[in-house]
Each structure stands twice: as C-alpha cells, then as structure tokens.
Amino acid sequence: xxxxxxxxxxxxxxxxxxxxxxxxxxxxxxxxxxxxxxxxxxxxxxxxxxxxxxxxxxxxxxxxxxxxxxxxxxxxxxxxxxxxxxxxxxxxxxxxxxxxxxxxxxxxxxxxxxxxxxxxxxxxxxx
Amino acid sequence: xxxxxxxxxxxxxxxxxxxxxxxxxxxxxxxxxxxxxxxxxxxxxxxxxxxxxxxxxxxxxxxxxxxxxxxxxxxxxxxxxxxxxxxxxxxxxxxxxxxxxxxxxxxxxxxxxxxxxxxxxxxxxxxxxxxxxxxxxxxxxxxxxxxxxxxxxxxxxxxxxxxxxxxxxxxxxxx
Numbered sequence: 001x002x003x004x005x006x007x008x009x010x011x012x013x014x015x016x017x018x019x020x021x022x023x024x025x026x027x028x029x030x031x032x033x034x035x036x037x038x039x040x041x042x043x044x045x046x047x048x049x050x051x052x053x054x055x056x057x058x059x060x061x062x063x064x065x066x067x068x069x070x071x072x073x074x075x076x077x078x079x080x081x082x083x084x085x086x087x088x089x090x091x092x093x094x095x096x097x098x099x100x101x102x103x104x105x106x107x108x109x110x111x112x113x114x115x116x117x118x119x120x121x122x123x124x125x126x127x
Numbered sequence: 128x129x130x131x132x133x134x135x136x137x138x139x140x141x142x143x144x145x146x147x148x149x150x151x152x153x154x155x156x157x158x159x160x161x162x163x164x165x166x167x168x169x170x171x172x173x174x175x176x177x178x179x180x181x182x183x184x185x186x187x188x189x190x191x192x193x194x195x196x197x198x199x200x201x202x203x204x205x206x207x208x209x210x211x212x213x214x215x216x217x218x219x220x221x222x223x224x225x226x227x228x229x230x231x232x233x234x235x236x237x238x239x240x241x242x243x244x245x246x247x248x249x250x251x252x253x254x255x256x257x258x259x260x261x262x263x264x265x266x267x268x269x270x271x272x273x274x275x276x277x278x279x280x281x282x283x284x285x286x287x288x289x290x291x292x293x294x295x296x297x298x299x300x301x302x
C-alpha cells in the first residue's frame with residue numbers, strides 16, 4: 001500500500017519525538033493502544049498555568065500512518081488551549097494525511113491520545 | 128454446527144492440538160477434490176465450500192487467541208469494536224517498555240543474549256496473562272467472560288510483539 005507524501009514526510013522526519021517527565025504536574029500523558037494491530041502511542045503535553053499547550057512530545061510504536069498521525073498532532077496542539085486541542089477530530093487528521101480507509105483507526109488513536117492526555121491533566125489538577 | 132462440534136471436540140479453551148490436527152485431516156479427506164472428480168459441478172462446488180469452511184474452523188481453533196475470541200463470540204459476549212482504542216495506562220506503559228527493550232537489542236553488546244532475554248520476558252508475561260484468561264474462560268459467567276475479553280485484547284499486544292521479535296530475528300540473520 002502506498003503512503004501519501006504527507007505520511008511519508010512525517011514518517012521520515014517525525015516532529016517532536018521524545019518523552020517528558022510524567023510525574024511533572026504540568027505534563028499530561030495520554031497512553032492509547034490498538035489491540036487489532038498492536039500499536040502503542042504515547043502523547044505528552046506540557047501545559048501552562050493558563051491551560052495553553054506549550055510543548056508536545058510523542059512516542060509511537062506502530063505503522064507509518066500511526067507515527068504520522070501522532071507526529072502531526074504534536075504540531076497541531078502546540079499553542080492551543082486544552083479545550084481547542086480536545087476538539088481535534090480524527091477526520092481532520094485523516095484528511096490532512098490522506099489516510100486510506102484501512103488506516104482511519106490510526107487517526108482515531110491520535111485523537112484518543114489527545115483526549116487521554118487531557119483526562120490525565122484534569123485528574124492531576126483535581127488532586 | 129459450531130467449530131468444536133465440527134471436529135467433534137469439547138468446547139473448551141484447552142484443545143488437544145494433535146487430536147484437532149488429526150480430526151482436521153480426516154475431515155478434509157472426506158471433501159478432497161479427488162473424491163469428487165466424477166461428481167456433478169454442484170457437488171464439486173459444495174465440496175470446495177466445505178473444505179474452505181473446515182480450513183477456517185481449523186485455523187481458528189489452532190490459534191489460542193482466535194480460539195478464545197471464537198469461544199467468547201459463541202457465548203454471545205460482545206467484543207469491543209476493533210477500532211476502539213485501549214486505554215489501560217499501566218499496561219500500555221509496560222508495552223512501551225517492552226518495545227523499547229526490543230529496540231535496544233540491536234544496539235546491545237551481546238545481541239543474541241539480549242534477544243533471548245526479551246523472548247524470555249515476553250513468553251513469561253504472555254503465559255501468565257494467558258493462564259488468567261484460561262481460568263476466566265472456564266468460569267464462564269458474565270464477569271469472567273468480560274474479564275477474559277479484556278485480557279484477550281492485552282494478549283494481542285503480545286502477539287504483535289512476537290511478530291516484531293521474529294522480524295528482528297530474521298533481519299539479524301541477514302546482517
């Protein structure tokens with residue numbers, strides 16, 4: 001199956017690969033996985049006191065589309081508020097990367113990773 | 128007729144693979160194309176369909192994870208949508224570590240030892256999880272079936288890791 005140019009670009013030059021300290025109160029960590037293909041995705045967001053995402057890092061074990069989806073998401077969320085980031089839809093990710101139908105689940109995984117990270121942040125805040 | 132009945136074996140996660148394989152071969156002989164060489168076109172077509180069905184059944188029961196899934200589906204347990212992402216954070220953290228461990232094998236001083244280490248860790252964890260699932264499947268109540276379903280999803284991550292291990296092994300041989 002041929003990957004789109006955008007997927008290849010993110011796959012070959014992934015943006016913002018790395019890790020942050022998950023115990024840092026300003027760092028939100030979203031972990032999600034896809035049992036069907038065994039992909040594992042970790043998205044971490046550094047969030048300022050006023051709720052703006054200052055930095056984002058990801059680490060993904062999976063196919064090119066999963067890596068591209070998470071890489072793209074780190075670019076998109078930077079500078080956004082957590083509310084805005086929470087509104088990013090998998091359909092927008094899939095469209096931007098021109099993902100074929102069989103790879104839509106990779107974009108769903110990336111959307112769920114943002115949501116999981118925001119959940120983690122909220123639970124950290126309420127402590 | 129379900130797949131277990133087809134091979135005349137008990138519906139259970141514990142399957143005697145030798146018996147399964149020998150019953151499979153016996154059954155396949157009954158629909159072998161040679162037997163239908165002089166049969167009508169329709170009979171030939173039915174034999175081919177039966178053979179494909181027997182083959183599907185065999186492949187499903189032979190593979191432990193597919194077998195578990197088949198048992199759960201037969202019990203009417205609703206399997207979570209495959210598109211639905213899995214969010215058990217501590218489990219996924221461990222999966223990440225295992226993948227990092229596998230990634231480091233290539234850069235290790237003693238590649239063979241590092242690979243063996245990963246394989247041993249993976250098989251220990253897989254076995255432990257699979258034993259829990261086996262007990263849950265044998266309990267066969269709503270709570271245990273749902274827990275078995277959850278563990279089946281976890282085991283799929285290990286299955287994927289094992290594919291990666293095999294791939295790494297192959298690529299190391301090529302180097």
